[in-house]
Amino acid sequence: xxxTCQMIIxxxxxxxxxxxxxxxxxxxxxxxxxxxxxxxxxxxSDNQGSFILKFDPALQGSAVAGWDFAPGDPVGxxxxxxxxxxxxxxLDQVKFAxxxxxxxxxxxxxSLLLNFFGVFHNAxxxxxxxxxxxxxxxxxASGLKVTGQPLGTGTSVVFxxxxxxxxxxxxxxxxxxxxxxxxxxxxxxxxxxxNGQSFKMDYYNHSATLGLRFGF
Amino acid sequence: xIKLSWAGFLLLVVAGxxxxxxxxxxxxxxPLTSIRIxxxxxxxxxxxxxxxxxxxxxxxxxxxxxxxxxxxxxxxxSWSSNASTASFPYASPNNNRVFGASAGAASLTASxxxxxxxxxxxxxxPATVTAIAITPANPSIPNGLTTQFTATGTFSDxxxxxxxxxxxxxxxxxxxxxxxxxxxxxxxxxxxxxxxxTISATFGGIPAGTTILTVTPAVLQSxxxxxxNPSVLSLSTVxFTATGTxxxxTTPDITNQVAWLSSRPDLATIPASGTTSxxxxxxxxxxxxxxxxxxxxxxxxxxxxxxxxxxxFTIAPATVTLANGTVTRLTATGTFSxxxxxxxxxxxxxxxADSNLATVTKAGGNLVWLNALGVTTGTPITAKSGTLTAxxxxxxxxxTLQTLTITPPTxxxxxxxxxxxxxxxxxxxxxxxxxxxxxxxxxxxRDTTKATVDNSSAFAKGRISGVPAAAGPVIxxxxxxxxxxSPSVTVTVTTRTLQSLAITPGTxxxxxxxxxxxxxxxxxTTIKDVTEDTVWSIDKPNVAILADSTSQPGQVVAVGSxxxxxxxxxxxxxxxxxxxxx
Numbered sequence: 001x002x003x004t005c006q007m008i009i010x011x012x013x014x015x016x017x018x019x020x021x022x023x024x025x026x027x028x029x030x031x032x033x034x035x036x037x038x039x040x041x042x043x044x045s046d047n048q049g050s051f052i053l054k055f056d057p058a059l060q061g062s063a064v065a066g067w068d069f070a071p072g073d074p075v076g077x078x079x080x081x082x083x084x085x086x087x088x089x090x091l092d093q094v095k096f097a098x099x100x101x102x103x104x105x106x107x108x109x110x111s112l113l114l115n116f117f118g119v120f121h122n123a124x125x126x127x128x129x130x131x132x133x134x135x136x137x138x139x140x141a142s143g144l145k146v147t148g149q150p151l152g153t154g155t156s157v158v159f160x161x162x163x164x165x166x167x168x169x170x171x172x173x174x175x176x177x178x179x180x181x182x183x184x185x186x187x188x189x190x191x192x193x194x195n196g197q198s199f200k201m202d203y204y205n206h207s208a209t210l211g212l213r214f215g216f
Numbered sequence: 217x218i219k220l221s222w223a224g225f226l227l228l229v230v231a232g233x234x235x236x237x238x239x240x241x242x243x244x245x246x247p248l249t250s251i252r253i254x255x256x257x258x259x260x261x262x263x264x265x266x267x268x269x270x271x272x273x274x275x276x277x278x279x280x281x282x283x284x285x286x287x288x289x290x291x292x293x294s295w296s297s298n299a300s301t302a303s304f305p306y307a308s309p310n311n312n313r314v315f316g317a318s319a320g321a322a323s324l325t326a327s328x329x330x331x332x333x334x335x336x337x338x339x340x341x342p343a344t345v346t347a348i349a350i351t352p353a354n355p356s357i358p359n360g361l362t363t364q365f366t367a368t369g370t371f372s373d374x375x376x377x378x379x380x381x382x383x384x385x386x387x388x389x390x391x392x393x394x395x396x397x398x399x400x401x402x403x404x405x406x407x408x409x410x411x412x413x414t415i416s417a418t419f420g421g422i423p424a425g426t427t428i429l430t431v432t433p434a435v436l437q438s439x440x441x442x443x444x445n446p447s448v449l450s451l452s453t454v455x456f457t458a459t460g461t462x463x464x465x466t467t468p469d470i471t472n473q474v475a476w477l478s479s480r481p482d483l484a485t486i487p488a489s490g491t492t493s494x495x496x497x498x499x500x501x502x503x504x505x506x507x508x509x510x511x512x513x514x515x516x517x518x519x520x521x522x523x524x525x526x527x528x529f530t531i532a533p534a535t536v537t538l539a540n541g542t543v544t545r546l547t548a549t550g551t552f553s554x555x556x557x558x559x560x561x562x563x564x565x566x567x568x569a570d571s572n573l574a575t576v577t578k579a580g581g582n583l584v585w586l587n588a589l590g591v592t593t594g595t596p597i598t599a600k601s602g603t604l605t606a607x608x609x610x611x612x613x614x615x616t617l618q619t620l621t622i623t624p625p626t627x628x629x630x631x632x633x634x635x636x637x638x639x640x641x642x643x644x645x646x647x648x649x650x651x652x653x654x655x656x657x658x659x660x661x662r663d664t665t666k667a668t669v670d671n672s673s674a675f676a677k678g679r680i681s682g683v684p685a686a687a688g689p690v691i692x693x694x695x696x697x698x699x700x701x702s703p704s705v706t707v708t709v710t711t712r713t714l715q716s717l718a719i720t721p722g723t724x725x726x727x728x729x730x731x732x733x734x735x736x737x738x739x740x741t742t743i744k745d746v747t748e749d750t751v752w753s754i755d756k757p758n759v760a761i762l763a764d765s766t767s768q769p770g771q772v773v774a775v776g777s778x779x780x781x782x783x784x785x786x787x788x789x790x791x792x793x794x795x796x797x798x
Contacts, residue, residue, distance in 0.1 A: 040234030049241030096243035098284045147246040147283055194245060202235060 025174060025215035026070030029079070033062040033178065033211030039089040039107070040206070046199035051096050053144075053201060055089035055107065060207055062086075064115075068215060071121055078118040083133060085111045087184075087205060094146040103151070105143030109203070111160050111184065112136055119168065127168040129180075134161050139189040139203070152199065156189035166209075178211045246280040251288065251328050253336035257378055265339040267371050269420065270382050271306075271315040276326050276333065291328050298323045301340045310399050313381065316340035343371035348379060348425030350417055355427070357407050358435040360464030365395065365403040367417035367425055383417035383425075393429050407431040434464035439474065439515025441508050447758040447776035448498050449523040449727065451550065451563040451601065455493040456486070458508040458515060473510055480504035483521050499602065500525040501553065520758075522776050523727030524552030529560060529606055531599050537611040538588035539645065542656045543674055546576065546584040548599050548606065556727025558773055559763060564599040574610050581764030583675055585655070588612040615645035620653075620701040622694060629707040631667060632738065634714075634787055635749045636681040639705060641694045654678040657696040666690040666709045675767055679748075682709040712738035717746075717791040719784050724774040724797045729763050732770045734784040734791070746786050756780035759797055 039055040066081025091103035117131030137160035144151040166180025184207065188200040255261035256273040266272050274295075278288040289312050295304040301320035306313050314324060319342035323335040347370040357363050369379040385397040392411035396404045405415060410431050418424040438461045448454045460470040469492075476494050478486045484504040486496040496506060498521040507516045529550040536544055550560040561584045566576035573590040576597065586597060590612060597608045621642045631637050643653045655674035661667045666686040670676035680692055689708045694701055720733040734750040737743050747770045754760050754772065759780035763771035772782065774797040783792040 041236070043235035043237060044241075046241065048244075049239070050237065051239045051241045051243075052235055052237075094243075094245075095239050096241055097239050098243050098286060101243060101246065101283065146243070147281060149245045149247065151245055204234060 025170070025176070026068045026073070027216055028067055029065070029081075029213050029215040031064045031066075031081075031178065031211050031213035033064070033085075033180075033209040035060055035062075035180075035182075035207050035209030035211075037087050037089070037184075037205050037207035039087070040202070040204040042202040042204070044094075044199050044201040046193065046197055048197075049097070051094060053091060053103065054093040054095070054100075056092045058087065058089045060085060060087040060209070062209065062211065064211075064213070066115070076118060077121060078116065078129065078131065081115045081117075083111075083113045083115050083135075085109075085113070085184075087111075087207070091144050091146075091151070094151065101147050104145040104148065105141075105151070107144060108140045109205075110138045110140075113160065113162060115162075115164070117164065125170045127170070128165070129168060130165040132161065132163040134159075136160055137186050137189075137203075139186070139191075141189070141191040144191075150194040152191040152193055154192045156191060158186045158189045160184065160186035168213075174215045176213050176215070178209070178213055180209045180211075182207045182209060242286065243280065243284070246283055248278050248288075248328065248331055249281050250279045251276050251326065251331050251333045252279070253324060253326055253333050259375075260377070263339075263375075264337055265341050265375075266314070266316045267343045267345070267369075267375070267377055268316050268319050268340050270369070270377055270379060271313045272378070273310075273313050273381075274324070274326070274336070275312065276328065278328060278331075288328055292326045293329065294327045296325050296327075297338075302338050306399065310381070314338065341371075341373060341375075343373040343375060345369040345371055345379070345420035345422055348383065348417055348419055348422070350415060350425045350427040353427050354430070356430040356432050357405075358433065358463045359407050359410055359431050360434050360462065362404060362406050363429070365405060365415060365417070365427070367403065367419070369419060379417065379419050383419040386416050386418070386424075387413045387429075388416070389413035392431050405429060434462040434466065436460050436470075436511050436513045437463055439470070439508050439510065439513055441506060441515045441517040443517070445518045445520070445758075447520040447522050448496075449558075449761070449773060449775055450498050450501055450521050450552065451523075451526055451560050453495050453497050454519065455495050456506060456508075456517070457493050458510075460510065460513075470508075470510060474508035474515075475510065477507045477509070478504050478519075479507070484519050520776065523558070523773070524554030524556055526550050526560070526601055526604060527553050528604060529564065529599070529601065531597070531606045531608040533608060535609045535611070536586065537613065537649065537651075538586070539617075539643065539649075539651055539653070540588055540591055540612050540614045542651060542653050543585045543587050544652075544655070546586045546597070546599075546608075547582070548584075550601070552727050554727050556725060558727060558729035559768065559771075560601065562764070564601045567598050567600070568610075569596045569598075573612060579673065579675065579767075581766050581768070583764065583767040585674055586610065613647070613649070615647040615649060617643055617697040617699055618646050619644045620694065620696060620699050622692075622701045622705045629705060631680065631682040631707045631709050632736075632742075632744050633682040633686050633709050633711045634684040635736070635744060635746050636679050637707070638748075639678045639680060639692065639694070641678065641696060641701065643696060653696045657694050660693045660695075661690055662693065663688075663690040667692065667707055680707060681749075682707075685711055687711045712740070712742060714738055714787040714789055717750075717784060717786055717789045719782065719791050719793045721793055721795065724760060724772065724795055726774045726776060726797060729768075729771055729773045731768075732772055732782060732784075734770060734786060736786060736789075750784045750786040753783045753785070754780050754795075755783070760795055 037060045038057045042053045044051045062085040064081045064083045068079045088106045088108040093100045094103045113133035113135035115133035117129045119129040140155045141152040162184040164182040169177040184205040275289045299322040302322035326333045367379045367383040380403045385395045387395045392413040393407045416424040416426045440459045457471045458474045476486045483502040484498045504519045532547045548561045548564045559582045561582040568574040573592045573595045575587045577585045592612045623640045640654045641657045659669040667690045692705045716737045733747045736746045759778040779796045
């Protein structure tokens with residue numbers, strides 16, 4: 001947690017060091033984000049019934065590469081980008097009909113999404129944006145355990161999507177700080193239980209991110 | 217910024233929260249480490265003893281790594297006993313029932329997968345049964361319902377034991393009630409008709425335990441109100457019926473037994489009781505719950521009143537002069553809160569100031585006749601709906617009839633066999649006035665094999681119908697006040713082959729009355745309007761209804777949003793169109 005705070009402070013330092021910049025970048029850009037995410041309680045289901053998987057919040061990291069459209073561009077004001085994100089949440093508890101039991105292991109998700117964000121430029125350096133993305137996610141449940149026993153194994157590649165909103169703060173003509181929120185979800189991934197039968201689970205993830213984008 | 221706010225709201229809606237349901241799956245990920253046998257009967261569990269020739273049910277509790285326990289009796293793969301004194305002779309689902317074959321001791325075990333239970337010591341006592349009691353004692357149940365009996369044995373060692381499974385069950389009057397002796401449902405009684413039956417449980421060669429089961433009349437379990445959730449225009453009526461479902465499975469019509477109630481009498485009223493049906497009258501737009509209650513059971517349906525609330529209406533004609541003894545049609549047109557207008561002639565209350573001078577007759581649907589009965593320089597005709605009223609004035613004179621004229625004027629009047637056309641009879645009086653006296657006249661055909669007339673009602677008069685497959689000219693006569701028109705009218709009936717039927721649609725909005733027309737195309741491209749000769753129907757009264765199939769053929773009133781099929785049938789052909797109410 002201390003390290004997280006240090007990183008957030010480091011990311012925010014440019015806000016103090018830089019004056020407000022009004023220029024709006026257009027053209028290619030790259031960026032990196034870090035944030036925290038909360039994976040919502042998930043319903044797992046198989047042919048024996050349903051159970052609940054509760055995960056701990058965790059950090060996540062993203063890298064983006066995209067294109068800023070200039071204000072007045074016929075495509076619209078906003079940006080299009082390719083985003084890679086890794087989320088890994090530790091299984092805290094599994095609830096069955098008998099009650100809750102200690103969980104263990106990580107559910108790791110690597111996603112690659114094509115995002116579209118509309119940006120609301122104004123006379124200040126702050127530019128709110130809203131948008132979403134579509135793509136794929138590779139989910140790895142091979143480490144999940146309950147009461148020390150294997151719960152699920154295998155990986156699943158599924159269609160994924162997200163909705164996002166946030167605000168950009170232009171530090172310079174080329175550098176901007178991004179504070180955002182993302183809701184990430186997917187169709188239900190399918191994993192294999194220890195007894196060989198398969199189960200599916202929900203995946204709904206809320207995250208708050210802080211990142212820097214550098215435009216060329 | 218507004219867009220951003222909407223986007224944020226959308227995000228919150230889409231995002232939702234995590235799963236908040238109740239898990240149904242058992243935890244079998246955690247290893248089962250031990251199991252133990254427990255007698256289902258607490259008394260037997262306490263003593264580990266059953267009487268000889270009796271049985272008891274055992275359960276198996278699994279322990280999962282010390283974290284939780286669960287009844288896993290249904291997962292037991294084998295039961296065993298080390299002695300002949302106790303055995304497991306029964307098939308599933310009673311394979312967990314141990315039988316004490318003879319007095320002595322036995323060690324019982326159960327296995328689930330590779331896990332075997334600790335020994336469950338069971339003693340089979342030599343005690344013999346001395347009495348059997350059945351519970352519940354002397355119960356009464358409504359016809360059609362069931363009850364579960366339990367037999368409890370008292371033994372020579374003063375202990376008691378549940379003998380429901382071991383006893384032989386019987387009913388002395390199976391027509392009234394039966395009781396099951398099948399292993400899976402021992403002691404389960406089903407009633408069949410009103411009366412009494414003696415239920416007995418026999419065990420151990422002693423007199424059977426008995427009890428009297430009284431089957432009482434079936435009880436009402438639910439009420440269904442029909443039609444279910446109707447949509448009805450304001451200022452109209454709808455008939456409701458109630459059907460009861462009784463415990464014996466019968467579903468009689470109980471319309472005349474229930475108490476009817478409208479939750480919103482300001483929107484729809486309904487009498488508290490009725491016979492074969494009760495008629496609700498709709499007043500204003502909204503939804504009222506119509507309930508039917510009997511013996512503590514209530515059935516409901518939602519009555520949706522559409523078409524707006526009446527805000528005003530007018531009478532046509534506003535002023536009318538009639539010759540004494542004639543009639544004319546009255547029309548009331550309502551204006552509603554949703555902007556619609558429609559004919560409400562049949563829904564308003566009509567009255568005249570002096571019934572010696574004039575009366576108003578409702579002839580069904582929206583057909584209303586004003587009858588001139590006495591000479592007057594002016595008498596008011598009033599229509600009322602709720603607090604709204606409208607008035608017209610009637611002048612009745614007694615001029616001398618001079619001539620009669622049929623319109624359309626005589627000449628070649630084409631009439632298709634199987635279809636009809638209308639004529640009017642216009643009277644001219646000595647004071648120079650004229651009046652349409654069709655409804656007061658008498659019509660006749662000189663050759664009814666070719667064309668017929670209908671004098672059965674004022675509305676039917678003047679309508680000439682071509683006899684199917686007939687052909688040729690025919691003279692039609694009319695008379696009023698002792699005169700006949702000169703010349704009479706001649707129609708030529710022509711037999712034509714119907715090729716197709718078409719409906720000219722209108723645009724519907726809820727509450728509005730719209731006229732649809734039917735036209736028939738015959739061989740030779742002859743097209744005739746057959747709206748009045750067509751049988752009209754609509755399949756979904758919650759969407760649209762026919763305004764008045766008698767006096768307003770083809771006229772449709774939209775009731776509620778949706779799509780319905782309007783069908784016109786004429787000459788053996790049918791044509792349907794989909795009408796959509798926005």
